Every structure is written in C-alpha cells, then in structure tokens.
Amino acid sequence: MNKKFPPESILKPLDRPMQKARELVENSEDIKILTHIDCDGISAGAILSSTLDRLEIDHEIEFISLDMIPEKKAENELTILSDLGSGQSLDHFATSNDKILILDHHPPLRKMGSGWKGEFIEINPNYFGMDGSYHVSGGGMSYLLAKKFSFQDLSWIAVLSAVGDMQNSLTGKLEGLNQPILEDSELMGLVKSFNDLSIYGRQTRPIYVALSYFGDVKLPITNNRNECLFLLKKLRIPSKDGRNPRTLSDLTQDEKMRLFSELVRMLTLEVPRKYAKYVPRLVSGDCYEFLKEERYSPLRDAGEFSTAVNACSRHERADIAFKVLKGNRKMALKDMEHLAKEHRSYLARQMDWAQEENRIKSLQNLQYFNGNGIKSNVIGTLAGMLLSYGDWKKPMIAFTEIGDEKEGLKVSLRCSRLLAYDGIHFGNLIKGVANRVGGTGGGHSVACGAYIPTKNKENFLKIFNQTLNGLL
Numbered sequence: 221m222n223k224k225f226p227p228e229s230i231l232k233p234l235d236r237p238m239q240k241a242r243e244l245v246e247n248s249e250d251i252k253i254l255t256h257i258d259c260d261g262i263s264a265g266a267i268l269s270s271t272l273d274r275l276e277i278d279h280e281i282e283f284i285s286l287d288m289i290p291e292k293k294a295e296n297e298l299t300i301l302s303d304l305g306s307g308q309s310l311d312h313f314a315t316s317n318d319k320i321l322i323l324d325h326h327p328p329l330r331k332m333g334s335g336w337k338g339e340f341i342e343i344n345p346n347y348f349g350m351d352g353s354y355h356v357s358g359g360g361m362s363y364l365l366a367k368k369f370s371f372q373d374l375s376w377i378a379v380l381s382a383v384g385d386m387q388n389s390l391t392g393k394l395e396g397l398n399q400p401i402l403e404d405s406e407l408m409g410l411v412k413s414f415n416d417l418s419i420y421g422r423q424t425r426p427i428y429v430a431l432s433y434f435g436d437v438k439l440p441i442t443n444n445r446n447e448c449l450f451l452l453k454k455l456r457i458p459s460k461d462g463r464n465p466r467t468l469s470d471l472t473q474d475e476k477m478r479l480f481s482e483l484v485r486m487l488t489l490e491v492p493r494k495y496a497k498y499v500p501r502l503v504s505g506d507c508y509e510f511l512k513e514e515r516y517s518p519l520r521d522a523g524e525f526s527t528a529v530n531a532c533s534r535h536e537r538a539d540i541a542f543k544v545l546k547g548n549r550k551m552a553l554k555d556m557e558h559l560a561k562e563h564r565s566y567l568a569r570q571m572d573w574a575q576e577e578n579r580i581k582s583l584q585n586l587q588y589f590n591g592n593g594i595k596s597n598v599i600g601t602l603a604g605m606l607l608s609y610g611d612w613k614k615p616m617i618a619f620t621e622i623g624d625e626k627e628g629l630k631v632s633l634r635c636s637r638l639l640a641y642d643g644i645h646f647g648n649l650i651k652g653v654a655n656r657v658g659g660t661g662g663g664h665s666v667a668c669g670a671y672i673p674t675k676n677k678e679n680f681l682k683i684f685n686q687t688l689n690g691l692l
C-alpha cells in the first residue's frame with residue numbers, strides 16, 4: 221500500500237477531541253443516538269451501538285432524515301448525533317444542561333468550539349483542514365471514537381460507510397483518514413483491498429450481466445447482454461464454469477487484464493478527446509472485500525453491501541440493515557435479501573414504465589423526466605439507470621412528488637463519472653439552482669438532489685440549463 225503520511229500524523233489532530241468524547245460517553249448512563257438514514261449513517265449507528273453494548277451503557281437509536289431535526293429534542297442524558305448535526309441549527313434542540321456529542325463530516329455551520337454551556341462536543345474533520353467528502357465518513361468518525369475504546373474490530377463497518385458515502389468516487393481509492401481506518405481493518409484480517417476492474421456486481425452478478433450495466437459511457441455492451449457474451453468470447457473469457465455463471469471475482473488476473481485493455485480501447489474510441497485521459501479511472505479502482513462474509517454473498521463486496529443497506533433505508537427498514545451490521549446473519553439477513561429483491565423488481569417495473577413513449581426529454585445541456593408517482597426515495601436510483609438509455613454526455617434529472625402529504629418536488633440528478641472527473645460538481649451546482657427557485661439542494665458530484673416548489677419546475681430546468689453553458 222502506498223502511504224503518503226504515517227497514519228499517526230493524520231489521526232493526531234482528532235486525538236484530544238476523541239479522548240474528550242470518550243470521557244463524555246463513559247460518564248453517561250442513558251444515551252440516545254440520532255443518526256442519518258443512509259448507508260453511512262446506519263453504519264455509524266451500528267458502530268456506536270456496538271460500542272455502547274460492549275460498555276454496557278443503556279442506549280436507544282433512531283434513524284432520521286435531515287428534515288426531521290427541527291422536530292427533535294434532547295431527551296436523554298447524552299445525545300449523540302452521527303453523520304448529521306454539523307450542517308443544522310441545533311439551537312432549538314438542547315437546553316444549557318444537555319450533553320451533546322456530534323460526530324459528523326458534513327460542512328459545519330458553527331465555528332469550532334462554539335458550544336453552549338453544558339457539555340457540547342462537536343467533532344468534524346473540516347475543523348482540521350480535512351475534506352469531509354473524501355477523507356472520512358460519518359461512520360469513520362464514529363469508528364475513531366470506538367477506537368478510543370480499542371474496538372478495532374469495528375473498523376470494517378467504517379470501510380463500508382466510506383464506500384457507501386462514495387468517498388472513493390473521485391480517485392477510485394480511499395484516502396485521508398479513511399486510509400488508516402482501512403489499515404486497521406486489514407490488520408484485523410477483516411478486509412482485503414486491491415486494485416480491480418471497477419464493474420459493479422463483483423460477487424453476485426454473472427460477468428456478462430455486470431458488464432451490461434456499464435453506463436458511464438454508452439457502449440455497444442451497455443444494456444445488451446448478447447453483446448457482452450460476444451465480447452467475452454472474443455477475449456477468450458469463459459462466461460461459465462461448468463454450469464455456473466462466472467462473476468468478476470472468478471476471473472483470473474490475465475482475463476481481467478484482457479478485459480481492462482478492451483474496455484479502455486472501446487471507451488477511448490467513444491469519448492470526446494477531453495475525456496480520454498480519464499478513461500482508465502472509469503474501469504479500474506480499489507475494491508474492498510469483507511473476508512468474514514461468504515463468497516458470492518451480497519455482503520462480501522463493499523459496493524454491493526452498501527447497495528443492500530441503501531435498499532433497506534429506501535424502503536424505510538433501516539432497522540434491518542442495522543441488525544445485519546451488528547452481526548445478525550439469520551433473520552435480518554433473510555429480510556435484507558428479500559427487500560433487495562423487492563427493490564430490484566420495483567425498479568424494473570418503473571424502468572419499463574419510464575422507457576415507454578420517450579419519457580426522457582432533452583434540453584441543450586441536460587435531460588430530464590417526470591417520474592409522477594414514483595417513490596421519492598428511489599427516484600435517484602432510477603435516474604442513474606435511465607442515464608444509460610439517454611445521452612451519457614448530459615446529466616439526467618428526474619422529478620417526482622415528495623409525498624407524505626408534503627408539497628413540492630423531489631429532484632434527483634445522476635451523471636457519468638466522466639463529467640465529475642472533468643471538474644463539474646453537480647452537488648454544488650444543484651444547490652445554487654435550487655436556492656434560486658426557493659428550494660434546497662446538495663450532494664455528491666455525480667449523485668445529488670434537491671427539493672423545490674412544484675410551480676418552479678420549469679424555471680429550475682431553465683436556470684440549470686443556462687448554468688451548464690460552456691461547462692459540458
């Protein structure tokens with residue numbers, strides 16, 4: 221492994237604050253964990269809850285979305301907010317006597333150390349010159365606290381949370397504080413990381429199926445399993461081993477090299493020249509295998525595991541993923557697999573509908589579609605899938621009603637990673653555009669979203685389209 225800094229020097233600035241957090245936790249008898257309801261947040265919750273279990277401290281946990289924070293109050297001796305809290309006003313939340321611990325990595329609203337009276341500790345990597353988007357996740361911050369109690373065996377969950385949070389999305393590897401966390405998990409024999417083809421579905425999808433989902437650039441193999449089989453044959457890569465389909469994880473190093481070179485060749489022919497230098501990054505990157513999970517299980521590969529966790533949260537069953545993360549491999553795992561299956565079939569039905577009668581509309585710099593009635597928490601996933609049927613050179617924007625009797629539209633954007641490699645950060649762009657039409661937004665460079673008033677949809681599209689002039 222390539223180490224730029226000795227891990228100690230990266231961890232150093234967080235040492236004292238984490239020590240204080242440890243003392244705060246140790247001196248509390250009744251703790252509430254409020255954590256974000258996504259893969260990172262659920263992982264953070266699992267790390268904290270496992271830590272408190274072992275310390276035999278009574279606690280409860282709740283998975284919440286950011287818009288629920290205004291309704292929350294501090295009702296326990298200590299409240300821990302994980303993977304959220306830094307970006308929200310908490311003035312309503314606590315009285316001067318409440319004990320609060322924030323372990324977040326999102327851009328902070330408050331200045332470092334600006335708590336109220338009582339015990340208020342906010343630990344955020346952005347205070348120490350680190351980048352919360354790529355250097356450490358909410359789960360990572362929670363793990364650093366667990367590490368203060370010497371629970372290094374929880375480190376694998378922090379690797380999962382970093383992948384779930386797309387912290388490796390720009391360079392294809394985990395960096396910054398994620399690096400020493402990964403090392404802990406490797407030292408414990410829990411994770412193996414290595415460079416591989418970055419094709420999703422490493423353990424569970426037949427290789428020809430996995431290839432057909434390649435969508436960052438539209439290739440002949442995209443959404444065409446026959447072309448994938450043909451390609452494999454041409455490269456002398458058997459798609460089956462006896463009667464069993466082979467997965468990416470079954471391929472030999474030589475086979476992977478042949479496939480890598482061919483994909484690079486195909487992509488280089490297809491992309492505009494300015495993107496050519498990013499092509500290798502599209503098809504290779506580090507992957508993370510959980511060595512205690514069975515081979516071909518959806519829990520073995522960090523990318524696939526994070527999808528399963530997300531499927532739970534999108535169907536309001538964060539509790540199932542939480543149990544699996546805490547070690548329940550019986551009922552909870554069955555429930556998780558069942559949910560993942562339902563999730564896939566729901567998506568397939570919506571995809572069929574979305575592709576009818578050209579529902580994808582195109583403007584000069586973007587494409588969009590109206591997902592009337594599609595559940596708002598899967599609209600982003602769908603936008604990503606639709607991208608491979610549209611024009612990969614433009615972002616795909618999908619709209620649907622927020623639902624739950626709330627007025628307004630949920631907007632989701634997905635784009636090819638090439639656009640992000642070339643320097644566009646759609647999370648920042650969508651934030652600005654949403655603000656201009658009376659909404660809110662944000663997120664990652666290639667996957668982000670917004671909430672806007674329904675009546676301002678056309679205006680949102682118009683401004684977004686203008687904003688992208690000259691950028692694509």
Ligand SMILES: [Mn+2]
Binds near residue numbers: 261325359
């Ligand atoms: Mn996060």
